[in-house]
Amino acid sequence: MFVGVDGIGLFSKYRPIGAAVTFPADFLFLQEVSSCLVSCWSAMSVWVPGEHFGDEFGKISKIRKVPALRDGDFCLAESVAIMLYLAEKFQTPDRWFPADLRLRSRVNEYLSWQHMAIRMHGSKMFWMRLMIPKIMGIDVPKEKMDGALEDLNASLTLIEENFLQDRPFIVGDQMSLADLVAIVEIMQPLGAGLDVFEGRPKLSAWRDRVQASIGKDLFDEAHQGILGAQDAMKQVDPSKLELFKPKILRLFF
């Protein structure tokens, strides 16, 4: 269970497979922000399956999702809100969320757009290729898969042509929260064996810059879970996942 610490507690999946799978953006940002946060991070909650449906987590977030942050009595959900909170509280370098009106607007624009676009489409592909066949024991109908692929392609194209254009990063010469949030969502379908970077040299080059900016080791650590998802799922006994079937039906069918 959660080990109480003074300072900020970030509820996420500490175990690498969970942390990377859920919200690596926060993990990456935390490491970037401050060493004092790293000491808090090391005392994170030890996750058990379904814990976010329990009473204790419910006191932290009624939304019952991760990540969630608790700073003293203050509880906060939504990864974007959490990152903005950390950026402000710890006065992170300006580039993450620039003070300049237009640059900041570009970050806000991306952070808003991505919810109903790449976040949704990347996640959907991951589910359709990996999780649904495993949990439901069926293959997703071809027309649904094709439709989801089309949406994902459209989102990736917009990222290249509208948000990146000819810039090294979304906002300009330096990496910001927009790039951080973008990269983790784009990596999601990779976990299901779908190479979203193939045939997209601009996106690949951007990914390399983001990876270099974050640091390869940290980047890899954050994505360990998602990239190991295919292997992990091979060991799964589907009967243990019966609990999730009704929800999957509601989400996808």
Place this chain on the structure above:
Amino acid sequence: MEIYLDLVSPPCRAVYLFAEALKIPYAFKKVELSAGQQYTEEFGKLSVVRKVPVLKDGSFVLTESTAILQYLVQKCSVADHWFPAELQQRARVDEYLSWQHLNLRSHCSKVFLLRLMHRPLMGSEAPKDKLDATLEDMKQSLDLLEEKFLQDKPFIVGNKISVADLVAMVEMMQPLGVGVDPFQGRPKLTAWRDRVKKELGVKLVDQAHEALLDSSGLQQKMQNNTELHKLKPMFLKMCVEDAAAAVRIRSRTCDPVHRKKSHTEVPPAVLNPSPADSLTLLSACLAATRSASVSTKPASWSGSRASGSVRSNGA
């Protein structure tokens, strides 16, 4: 400064109400979505995303209503309560603005689109079970709005209105355009809406919602829309499924005994159908399957790991 708007769209109403209520000088540029004006070449030059609202300030073009609202807040030096500088209050606004995309906004829009567009696009009214499921989704979002975001406060952040209330209110009004009243049986939300209207100006809010509430006008516009076919793929993916396939899948994967059993065992929160839950659900699934030994060496991403390509299969 120009702002491109169609007031049938909730995000447009949020920007419009903010600019008007705070008397921010701008030129209103009408974009008639029901006539497919977002698909014109001219509009495409303004924004390749082809959505509204769009702000154009000199050569600076900005999309996404929440980004536009924050731009106006910062540029026009409005009263602090709209987007408080205080850390925790600001975080509350950010939290709502983030959550609402895939929750309240998504579900209220779905109700609206399903009732408005199913007949023109599919030739029949939306199936009852599909509509019921969408209404149930909307109900869960409204419950969270009341119980988590509003609680016993006059407004989402506290005693004063912020952009969070504005964005929430316009989305919640949307189903009224198709005769679905989300305020019915919800006195707390009704009182909150009335407070929001009062802060903005009751006449202004009513005027902003005129086009939405003219339902016969909306229906007529849909029928006259020559670009309607362009909306069909989106509509199909967002609102409509192959009902026969869905039934086949359900019957294969959920036998009656299991269905009954799982209904009683699954916590209510699991049934929140927001796509955002997929991430939480995913982590729960993987945690449930986690073996005792976890590889300690990070797997670096590698093209060789991938077995499929987006490009070769996609459009």
